[in-house]
Amino acid sequence: MVDYAQIKKDLEGIAVEDHPALVKQKSRDFYWYSPILKSQLDNVTADLVVSPVTEEEVIRTLKVAYAHGAPITPRGGGTGNYGQAMPLSGGIILNMANMNKVKQILPGRVIAETGVIISELDKQTKAHSGQELRFHPSTAQTATIGGFIAGGSGGVGSITWGGLRDLGNILRLRVITMEAEPRILDLTGWDLQKVSHAYGTNGIITEVEMPLAPAYDWVDVLVGYDDFMDAVRFADTLAHSNGLLVKEIAPIAAPAPFEYFTRHKPYLKEGQSVVVIMVAPHSMGPFEALVSRYKGDIRFRSDKVESMKGIPHAYELAWNHTTLRALKIDPSITYLQVQYPAPDHVERVRKTVETFPGELIGHLEFMRFDGSIQCSGLPMVRYTTAERLEEIIRIHEDLGCPIFNPHRYTLEEGGMKQTDVVQLAFKRETDPKGLLNPGKMIAWDNPDFDFKAGKNYLFQGLAAFMEA
Amino acid sequence: MVDYAQIKKDLEGIAVEDHPALVKQKSRDFYWYSPILKSQLDNVTADLVVSPVTEEEVIRTLKVAYAHGAPITPRGGGTGNYGQAMPLSGGIILNMANMNKVKQILPGRVIAETGVIISELDKQTKAHSGQELRFHPSTAQTATIGGFIAGGSGGVGSITWGGLRDLGNILRLRVITMEAEPRILDLTGWDLQKVSHAYGTNGIITEVEMPLAPAYDWVDVLVGYDDFMDAVRFADTLAHSNGLLVKEIAPIAAPAPFEYFTRHKPYLKEGQSVVVIMVAPHSMGPFEALVSRYKGDIRFRSDKVESMKGIPHAYELAWNHTTLRALKIDPSITYLQVQYPAPDHVERVRKTVETFPGELIGHLEFMRFDGSIQCSGLPMVRYTTAERLEEIIRIHEDLGCPIFNPHRYTLEEGGMKQTDVVQLAFKRETDPKGLLNPGKMIAWDNPDFDFKAGKNYLFQGLAAFMEA
Numbered sequence: 064m065v066d067y068a069q070i071k072k073d074l075e076g077i078a079v080e081d082h083p084a085l086v087k088q089k090s091r092d093f094y095w096y097s098p099i100l101k102s103q104l105d106n107v108t109a110d111l112v113v114s115p116v117t118e119e120e121v122i123r124t125l126k127v128a129y130a131h132g133a134p135i136t137p138r139g140g141g142t143g144n145y146g147q148a149m150p151l152s153g154g155i156i157l158n159m160a161n162m163n164k165v166k167q168i169l170p171g172r173v174i175a176e177t178g179v180i181i182s183e184l185d186k187q188t189k190a191h192s193g194q195e196l197r198f199h200p201s202t203a204q205t206a207t208i209g210g211f212i213a214g215g216s217g218g219v220g221s222i223t224w225g226g227l228r229d230l231g232n233i234l235r236l237r238v239i240t241m242e243a244e245p246r247i248l249d250l251t252g253w254d255l256q257k258v259s260h261a262y263g264t265n266g267i268i269t270e271v272e273m274p275l276a277p278a279y280d281w282v283d284v285l286v287g288y289d290d291f292m293d294a295v296r297f298a299d300t301l302a303h304s305n306g307l308l309v310k311e312i313a314p315i316a317a318p319a320p321f322e323y324f325t326r327h328k329p330y331l332k333e334g335q336s337v338v339v340i341m342v343a344p345h346s347m348g349p350f351e352a353l354v355s356r357y358k359g360d361i362r363f364r365s366d367k368v369e370s371m372k373g374i375p376h377a378y379e380l381a382w383n384h385t386t387l388r389a390l391k392i393d394p395s396i397t398y399l400q401v402q403y404p405a406p407d408h409v410e411r412v413r414k415t416v417e418t419f420p421g422e423l424i425g426h427l428e429f430m431r432f433d434g435s436i437q438c439s440g441l442p443m444v445r446y447t448t449a450e451r452l453e454e455i456i457r458i459h460e461d462l463g464c465p466i467f468n469p470h471r472y473t474l475e476e477g478g479m480k481q482t483d484v485v486q487l488a489f490k491r492e493t494d495p496k497g498l499l500n501p502g503k504m505i506a507w508d509n510p511d512f513d514f515k516a517g518k519n520y521l522f523q524g525l526a527a528f529m530e531a
Numbered sequence: 532m533v534d535y536a537q538i539k540k541d542l543e544g545i546a547v548e549d550h551p552a553l554v555k556q557k558s559r560d561f562y563w564y565s566p567i568l569k570s571q572l573d574n575v576t577a578d579l580v581v582s583p584v585t586e587e588e589v590i591r592t593l594k595v596a597y598a599h600g601a602p603i604t605p606r607g608g609g610t611g612n613y614g615q616a617m618p619l620s621g622g623i624i625l626n627m628a629n630m631n632k633v634k635q636i637l638p639g640r641v642i643a644e645t646g647v648i649i650s651e652l653d654k655q656t657k658a659h660s661g662q663e664l665r666f667h668p669s670t671a672q673t674a675t676i677g678g679f680i681a682g683g684s685g686g687v688g689s690i691t692w693g694g695l696r697d698l699g700n701i702l703r704l705r706v707i708t709m710e711a712e713p714r715i716l717d718l719t720g721w722d723l724q725k726v727s728h729a730y731g732t733n734g735i736i737t738e739v740e741m742p743l744a745p746a747y748d749w750v751d752v753l754v755g756y757d758d759f760m761d762a763v764r765f766a767d768t769l770a771h772s773n774g775l776l777v778k779e780i781a782p783i784a785a786p787a788p789f790e791y792f793t794r795h796k797p798y799l800k801e802g803q804s805v806v807v808i809m810v811a812p813h814s815m816g817p818f819e820a821l822v823s824r825y826k827g828d829i830r831f832r833s834d835k836v837e838s839m840k841g842i843p844h845a846y847e848l849a850w851n852h853t854t855l856r857a858l859k860i861d862p863s864i865t866y867l868q869v870q871y872p873a874p875d876h877v878e879r880v881r882k883t884v885e886t887f888p889g890e891l892i893g894h895l896e897f898m899r900f901d902g903s904i905q906c907s908g909l910p911m912v913r914y915t916t917a918e919r920l921e922e923i924i925r926i927h928e929d930l931g932c933p934i935f936n937p938h939r940y941t942l943e944e945g946g947m948k949q950t951d952v953v954q955l956a957f958k959r960e961t962d963p964k965g966l967l968n969p970g971k972m973i974a975w976d977n978p979d980f981d982f983k984a985g986k987n988y989l990f991q992g993l994a995a996f997m998e999a
């Protein structure tokens with residue numbers, strides 16, 4: 064048994080919280096998005112929350128935890144929606160939110176501490192020199208940059224820049240290892256893949272260096288279409304228009320916009336699908352020319368409304384926020400994550416739309432993937448049973464549309480499918496006791512797990528919580 | 532007969548030049564690039580050069596010329612390489628180079644007079660707010676922005692933004708019509724296609740509004756490969772790397788780099804092909820990681836040389852500058868313009884490389900085309916006869932690689948193939964007497980011309996020069 068009372072003493076001088084209600088609060092994220100994760104993870108909680116304010120305090124905390132054999136689960140804003148930040152074996156939540164300084168802003172790059180809120184980072188780089196991050200998750204107002212790198216993949220701006228997986232979209236990460244004597248590593252180039260999207264299992268990020276793009280006063284536009292496929296075709300053409308600078312293109316099928324986008328409802332038309340778009344001000348003229356050629360119906364543009372007070376950013380209608388808004392109105396809704404490989408992505412979308420009338424509500428995100436335009440989908444699903452959800456996944460795969468299952472808490476089942484051997488080898492080096500966010504990397508915990516057996520992985524530590 | 536003495540009087544107060552040597556000098560461009568155009572156009576000359584400094588002077592000049600029935604050929608920097616700016620019927624050269632003021636710089640856009648030299652425009656926008664044009668021809672140091680729009684297509688930066696033909700890459704053109712009472716038109720959106728790439732046959736541009744991108748201190752890099760196809764494959768991968776910000780990617784086959792790039796020669800290795808690249812400083816780290824994975828040999832990088840004195844910009848090794856450098860060393864060289872349609876562009880390149888060993892020296896320019904990465908080629912050709920050149924063109928077309936013939940002075944034969952009905956209709960409206968740059972738009976001069984008959988178009992006015 065780990066002696067948390069002693070750990071608390073050993074951490075004297077560092078902010079530690081052990082009040083069960085407060086610890087429980089910092090032990091959850093948006094796992095409840097998934098009805099399946101909700102039932103699995105509901106009892107999960109840590110023993111302590113430690114909130115370092117300097118890298119030195121991080122190192123001290125890791126050293127103490129290592130000595131005691133206490134698991135450490137890092138946490139940024141806690142907006143992950145696969146339970147990424149939930150401590151499946153209990154232990155210590157390492158709350159990184161207080162390490163939030165922006166350290167240096169240069170042409171095309173910024174150096175910041177891991178815990179800075181993304182929108183705050185953008186605010187500072189914009190004020191400094193008219194720059195902003197290349198892309199951000201739709202949770203920019205609450206998520207941290209380090210949490211995005213460790214738990215996210217892409218978002219608003221990925222239509223231009225692709226995702227975090229792409230070489231050049233992260234420049235450097237400063238990482239502390241989980242060893243008797245924690246080391247400080249500065250990772251660049253291909254080495255970044257060892258730590259990015261590793262759910263905090265491969266070292267604690269303390270500092271990030273990220274590339275910047277020019278910041279513009281992006282105009283939010285909602286373009287209406289009576290037919291969802293017309294919306295998709297327009298979105299695809301827009302995405303392929305080299306000369307139009309946009310930051311977001313998301314077609315969302317009726318009835319979602321009118322039913323779920325309550326603050327925009329006065330501008331929308333019942334029964335219409337919409338394309339949610341962010342356009343650079345200097346592209347608005349030619350953008351309108353394209354919309355009119357494609358017979359779109361501009362229902363909303365943020366540069367023409369009297370006041371944006373009370374109206375959320377367009378990007379907060381997109382990505383996982385679409386589902387969030389649906390859930391608020393209709394809790395029976397859940398979702399999937401689908402890839403529609405280029406160049407036939409539009410035709411693949413058409414087939415899936417045709418296959419699930421009434422059951423799936425289309426939601427696509429256009430993005431650049433290895434240099435090509437394609438779309439991913441976050442279709443909303445009118446949830447009936449876990450079996451039917453599995454069946455819907457299978458039908459998608461038969462149609463050539465791979466699914467990244469958002470109802471799984473492990474790295475492998477959530478998307479990688481195979482173990483990332485680079486990440487696994489790195490873990491052996493930097494976390495020999497396997498104390499970092501245990502249960503998230505199947506390859507570490509159970510190298511013999513049979514992914515083909517049709518069973519989901521159930522982590523031991525979690526089993527204990529479920530019995531409790 | 533047009534009375535040029537009277538015209539000179541009528542233009543009192545506006546700068547007019549009629550000294551034959553000086554007029555002849557302003558009547559030529561880089562037509563001599565092509566051995567075929569050289570022989571056709573060598574005698575072409577205008578009667579007067581008029582150099583307005585204000586829009587008002589432009590209007591007065593057009594009015595006078597219209598009244599006298601004098602042809603007008605606008606001219607920017609005279610760097611066109613298809614004889615675009617050469618007055619096939621003589622008449623007036625309208626030299627726009629003195630209308631060169633930058634009027635307003637805004638976030639993402641600039642408003643300037645037509646005659647400003649492109650590199651000077653970039654210098655001013657960069658100094659003002661760290662911005663620059665999205666792309667420019669490799670002649671940026673000598674070409675005007677208006678001449679680029681009227682006579683060019685794309686260039687350095689097209690890997691990100693595509694070309695001038697793409698909606699959004701020109702925001703507005705202010706154009707004066709050639710009528711008894713010249714009108715001022717402000718064109719935007721789809722209307723821009725009436726005037727851009729019309730060789731000055733559809734109105735005189737006086738002012739342009741162009742989108743801007745962020746300016747960086749681009750690093751020039753030359754990466755060597757022993758095998759040209761390895762260079763091409765690396766270039767293609769680089770072009771598809773979403774996270775790496777580059778402005779130029781041009782693979783150039785041996786022996787060209789070592790033989791023709793005299794100022795870079797000390798850095799190059801005989802027998803190697805190179806990829807000419809411009810990289811944003813903040814992408815250099817991850818770029819090096821990619822080069823090393825693809826076993827490239829970085830021969831030159833401008834951020835590491837002691838001094839760039841006497842060394843040209845990397846982009847002045849690319850686009851039509853490659854041929855220019857070849858011609859200086861070996862006057863028997865000429866060139867073609869080839870398109871290798873995506874997604875099989877690399878394979879198509881391989882086939883053409885295989886087909887013309889020793890006769891063609893590969894030169895590719897990667898660019899974005901309707902949202903996809905592809906490459907165009909400007910292969911250097913060891914010229915033998917006009918017949919063999921036609922044969923090489925035919926073989927390319929048989930391999931699925933359309934040719935834009937750079938040895939033709941008309942819009943149609945140079946690339947459009949078909950008459951642009953929008954441009955033709957606009958010409959009827961804005962130049963009813965057909966006085967603007969006569970001979971460049973076959974559809975206007977000879978609507979019945981048979982493109983299939985295997986003969987090149989010979990403009991009447993030009994025939995007169997050739998007889999002289």
Ligand SMILES: Cc1cc2nc3c(=O)[nH]c(=O)nc-3n(C[C@H](O)[C@H](O)[C@H](O)COP(=O)(O)OP(=O)(O)OC[C@H]3O[C@@H](n4cnc5c(N)ncnc54)[C@H](O)[C@@H]3O)c2cc1C
Pocket residue numbers: 092093136137138139140141142143144147148159177199200201202205206207208209210211212213214215216217218219261262263264266267268269382383384387500
């Ligand atoms: C409504 C909604 C919308 C969303 N939209 C998007 C989107 O558009 N794109 C997208 O990619 N994701 C999206 N997500 C998922 C999530 O919000 C993002 O990945 C987000 O950036 C996570 O940041 P966070 O600070 O909240 O991280 P947390 O949830 O706190 O942590 C995420 C993971 O990172 C680890 N971690 C946190 N900090 C560190 C650190 N310093 N060192 C090492 N590991 C660390 C945690 O252990 C956890 O595994 C969305 C989620 C919701 C609920």
Ligand SMILES: Cc1cc2nc3c(=O)[nH]c(=O)nc-3n(C[C@H](O)[C@H](O)[C@H](O)COP(=O)(O)OP(=O)(O)OC[C@H]3O[C@@H](n4cnc5c(N)ncnc54)[C@H](O)[C@@H]3O)c2cc1C
Pocket residue numbers: 560561604605606607608609610611612615616627645667668669670673674675676677678679680681682683684685686687729730731732734735736737850851852855968
């Ligand atoms: C070495 C070399 C490299 C080159 N590289 C490129 C390249 O990378 N990309 C590319 O696209 N081209 C390239 N070109 C072609 C040419 O340089 C460009 O198109 C250039 O931008 C033309 O600009 P200019 O001012 O010299 O125009 P000019 O040659 O003076 O004129 C070009 C055409 O535009 C018309 N014109 C000029 N001003 C006006 C006006 N105000 N209103 C209406 N019509 C007008 C002229 O009548 C003429 O038909 C290259 C040429 C050379 C010789």
